Amino acid sequence: MVQLNGYQQQDFNDESEYRSSRKSWVFVIILLAIITILGFAIGSSSKNIEVTNTSVPFWQKVANIFTFTEKDDPNYLMPAKEENRLDVLILGIRGENDPNAADGGPLLTDSIMLFSFDKTAKKASIVSLPRDLYLKIDKNKLDKINAAYEYGYYHKSGGISYAKEIFSKITGVYIDKAVVLDFSSFEKIIDEVGGIDIVLAKPFEEKEQWGYGFYLPAGPNHLDGKNALYYARSRFSSNDFDRSRRQQEVIFALKDKLTQLDWLADPIKTLNIATTINSNIKTDFNIWNAKELLDLADEINSAEKIKKYVVSTENLVYESHINNAYVLLPTGDNLTQIKQLFQDIIK
Secondary structure (H helix, E strand, O other): OEEEOOEEEOOOOOOOOOOOOOOOHHHHHHHHHHHHOOOOOOOOOOOOOOOOOOOOOHHHHHHHHOOOOOOOOOOOOOOOOOOOEEEEEEEEEOOOOOOOHHHHOOOOEEEEEEEEEEOOOOEEEEEEEOOOEEEEEEOOEEEEHHHHHHHHHHHOOOHHHHHHHHHHHHHOOOOOEEEEEEHHHHHHHHHHOOOEEEEEOOOEEEOOOOOOOEEEOOEEEEEOHHHHHHHHHOOOOOOHHHHHHHHHHHHHHHHHHHHHOOHHHOHHHHHHHHHHHHHHEEEOOOOOOHHHHHHHHHHHHOOOOOEEEEOOOOOOEEEEEEOOEEEEEEHHHOOHHHHHHHHHOOO
């Protein structure tokens, strides 16, 4: 179990500590890109039962969170940059090429993760945030947080820079870098490396979403890009929180596969993967600065096991509805506990 100041969650981390001695610039570029590009898009709403706290009207709970001006609101202050800490926001979008993009919104970030690394303690974590968390994404605008990137893209200085600002205020940690990609890029990368391997404790089945019954047996499974995304994106068979866990599972399976490949022995494959990454992401990370990547990769590779955490109704959020739309609100009707999680998780 992962326990952080009273929060408990099953520890999904079952991988051994990763320490790579290979220092080719190509390997580091791709490895760091995959470490930082840790999210990809998913479908629409999950099936959940409404849970409401009837002691206080819903409108009052929302008002309690956002009654201050932006300058004075203790829930919404911009944190200071921490020199010994790296925080990377990973956002996954449907993308304009998704067949359902017109209905679901091509720029909605339906997968949201934050990778954190403490350079002094050499500890790292990745936290999945629910896309239905309902908060302030502008001074006078309340919405689900998966709209922050889209809102910044169309109405502010840019999607990446604005999303970094909003999520810094929500999490209480300064977001240093951000990566945005659509799920098609992950499918291409997985196919380029020859698929990924996952081991399931129990069978997994999705009967409705893909037009036929998608099934994976318990035990070892080898997945190509299409089936890996089916496994990670399936939503009717479970809920958003389990899907976030499966996303993390697929991501780390891909990371494991990448570390097993001999990049220098197959330069064509290496170039294809690098090209796929470069053409399918948006980031303020300079992934082609070899020295910067080498230095950062050395630090990240010195970390212990990466802690994995999913914010869910089992810990830091609860369910409600507003205007007939399913939303999640922070436990305690403020952001204190969510911010405390990000302070504690890499201590």
